[in-house]
Amino acid sequence: MAGPLAHIRVLDLARVLAGPWAAQNLADLGAEVIKVERPKKGDDSRAYGPPWLKDANGSDTTESAYFACANRGKKSVTLDLANPEGQAIVRELAAKCDVLLENFKYGDLERYGLAYRDLAEVNPRLIYCSVTGFGHTGPYRERPGYDFMMQGMAGLMSVTGERDDLPGGGPQKAGIPIADLITGMYASVAVCAALAHRAETGAGQHLDLALFDSQVAVLAFQAGNFLATGEPPRRLGNAHPNIVPYQPFRTADGDVIVACGNDNLWRKFCEVAGCPWLAEDARFATNAKRVENRAELTRILSEITAKRTTRDWVEALEAAGVPNGPINDIKQAFEEPQALARGLRFELPHPKAGKVALVRSPMRFSATPVEHRLPPPLLGEHTEEVLRGILGKSEVEVARLRAAKVI
Numbered sequence: 001m002a003g004p005l006a007h008i009r010v011l012d013l014a015r016v017l018a019g020p021w022a023a024q025n026l027a028d029l030g031a032e033v034i035k036v037e038r039p040k041k042g043d044d045s046r047a048y049g050p051p052w053l054k055d056a057n058g059s060d061t062t063e064s065a066y067f068a069c070a071n072r073g074k075k076s077v078t079l080d081l082a083n084p085e086g087q088a089i090v091r092e093l094a095a096k097c098d099v100l101l102e103n104f105k106y107g108d109l110e111r112y113g114l115a116y117r118d119l120a121e122v123n124p125r126l127i128y129c130s131v132t133g134f135g136h137t138g139p140y141r142e143r144p145g146y147d148f149m150m151q152g153m154a155g156l157m158s159v160t161g162e163r164d165d166l167p168g169g170g171p172q173k174a175g176i177p178i179a180d181l182i183t184g185m186y187a188s189v190a191v192c193a194a195l196a197h198r199a200e201t202g203a204g205q206h207l208d209l210a211l212f213d214s215q216v217a218v219l220a221f222q223a224g225n226f227l228a229t230g231e232p233p234r235r236l237g238n239a240h241p242n243i244v245p246y247q248p249f250r251t252a253d254g255d256v257i258v259a260c261g262n263d264n265l266w267r268k269f270c271e272v273a274g275c276p277w278l279a280e281d282a283r284f285a286t287n288a289k290r291v292e293n294r295a296e297l298t299r300i301l302s303e304i305t306a307k308r309t310t311r312d313w314v315e316a317l318e319a320a321g322v323p324n325g326p327i328n329d330i331k332q333a334f335e336e337p338q339a340l341a342r343g344l345r346f347e348l349p350h351p352k353a354g355k356v357a358l359v360r361s362p363m364r365f366s367a368t369p370v371e372h373r374l375p376p377p378l379l380g381e382h383t384e385e386v387l388r389g390i391l392g393k394s395e396v397e398v399a400r401l402r403a404a405k406v407i
Contacts (some may be wrong), residue, residue: 003030019103021184027073053353075382103131135210150179154215183214244290249305259323
């Protein structure tokens, strides 16, 4: 059965991660996604290797694993946007698309006559989604924006990492480009909402998504804590600012994460750990008291957890219904029985690598299931298919455009 967005065509002018991530989400949902790339070089992320995809003989291809993670389900078309003929082709494609995604620096596409107001003239129903570092308003709108910058500027690094007074203390970025990824997710939601609005009104609109805004938005309770108190939260390493115990503890052979989200779970943990008296201790009887006495409780529990292995703790806590888990590396995460049962790793045929391993979309639908059909495309793999099939250009015209280096 076709995906929920099978009736939608998307023109993806974005590159690297935030915009392409949004476009990949739409492709996963069934949309036809046409990715426009620079001739010869393509998306910057095509050069973000090693690692590279391997061919059937185990040798490196020229396709980066980075590019592959964010571009499945798309058709690649090469166009020189600095060439007036390339710009004209974008306008022709925009007239036949429902959504356009772009993450050019503020004002760049306007110079090419490809800003929202330009394309809305040829397609008033177009949903035009811009993804930039700081958005299209405000004093920083012309500044370039990168994920690492946003993690620092938007406050995430101030609450990520060990305390300054402990070994290894200091600000840390997340292990993934979370600002890019979450902006891509917000952009996906915004596009779907705009499509719903268009279904009612017939009108398209411009969506203005910013990495900075998105990173601030996902500060969640950390931002809430600040707004409630006026005090900026500080780094606590792996501890939770509002819940105790909600952190990893060393075991006899590794680590175990314990997540006691309420007092009932705390009492169950104490039973399993053989320390029921801690649940009755006035210093630790309620979560508020445990937060106040975090340091002492952490010291006591660290001595207890060190006496048993990680597997022992996981099995015992699981049996008691106490949320817990080991700290896996990514290989171990994919080997978890749950990951295997949900099919989180899957493969698609690939023209250079033979096959490519990817991560399945987490979106599950009962009536319109996600189907992964197209692998990450080779550069310009679908140029002729799109120009001839969608725009109706002749073989001779496509050859002329290629000779002129427009494509």
